[in-house]
Amino acid sequence: MLGFRKPASPPPALGPLEQRVMEVLWRRGNCNVRQVVEQLPHALAYTTVMTTLDRLFKKGLLDREKEDRAFVYGPRLSRAEWERQRAGQFVASFFGSAPPARQALVSYLLAAVEEYDAGLLDTLTHEIQIRRSELEAADPSDKT
């Protein structure tokens, strides 16, 4: 219906388990698989955590080095850096061209990821303020 330019690829979203594993690594720093398993609040299989760490490495969120025949994983970005990179990307992906966002049935208040004319926004704000002042100056019972 309407044309979109293709967005920059957003940083990967995290699933619930990936989020918990990342929390451990952000809190503890570099860990091997066994250390992550021990730090998780719920008991999980070693292989499940290993697969999750491998997936996070492939997503580019972790670095890894081999120490004593086992990989030691460390976060590539600090939590603050990751959150900063994610800021705006999730909402931006809403308006993007990639499915499912493009075909999903969503009503927006305003497709706000836009470059609006600052002068126009100032003018409209001024007009709203004038109307508000007029309304406040009028009889409070006559607001409708």
Next chain:
Amino acid sequence: MISLGYFPRLICLLLATGMVGYTAGTLLASVAAPRALRRLERAGTRLEHPDRAVRWLLGLRLFPLFSGGLFAVGCLSSFLWLEQGRGAEQAGVGFLLCATAGATAGGVMLARVARAAWSSRRLLRRIAAEAEELAMPQAAPALVIADAAPLLALAGVWRPRLLVSRGLLDALTPEQLEAGLRHERAHQRAGDNWKRLLLSSVPALGLGSRLTPVERMWARLVEWSADEGAASGDRLRSLSLASTLITLARLGSHSLQCSTVSFLAQFGAGADRELADRVQRLLAVRSPAGIDRWGIGAAIGGLLLTAMLFQPAILHALHEVVEVLVH
């Protein structure tokens, strides 16, 4: 000529007559569309009742479905009533081609509905996995997305959910947030996501250049209509909603500059105009619309037309048409 049994003939008849009616409806709608759009363009922001315009535009775009359905039901009724022989009959290639086209158009429509429903469900699942729930007064809980960019939306069809981004939640005053939520609830009450689903699924049969502008105008006016539904003729609510729109626009422009996102021109230069139009309309608050006499008239006309279809004389005439179409 190919020999067809009673039931295959019945199915093919349904598909072929549906397609013929749909095609005729599409042609009529494509002729009427430019005129209707010119009229709405002329009215501009002075348009008195956007809710009525939205209904007419929806009716115009979905008219092919109505005409196709009506013609198919009429022909089917005449076939069931007047077709005596239950044996096989010869059917022409044209008839079979029409039936195939009908099946294709129906399949395309169903596929589009399924794709949109699946996309919405997937999007909501993805959001629900990351978002937290926020209790809302007099409404289902909203999903709060941990994102700095502004978003206030209603997503989904069967169980639509309100979505709010953390950035917007932090930036809006309670009054502005309430105004924005009222706008989204107006969409929910009007079933706008259902209508969006229907609009996105009806094939335009190659006449998209004439019918897509109808969808675009509908999408524009449905926002005006939801704005008015949210304000309900109350000046203070109107002003709150107008300032919510400005805050959203400012946050959106800001998030464009500070994030790595450098795309999107949904309406291109029209975004400014669209925003200005909405704010101007909210500043000139209008009374809620009264009874839509033309709308009621059209609904009664449609019902009368449907009732007339089952008159014996009409059914006989339709049966003649069916005979010509089949053979």
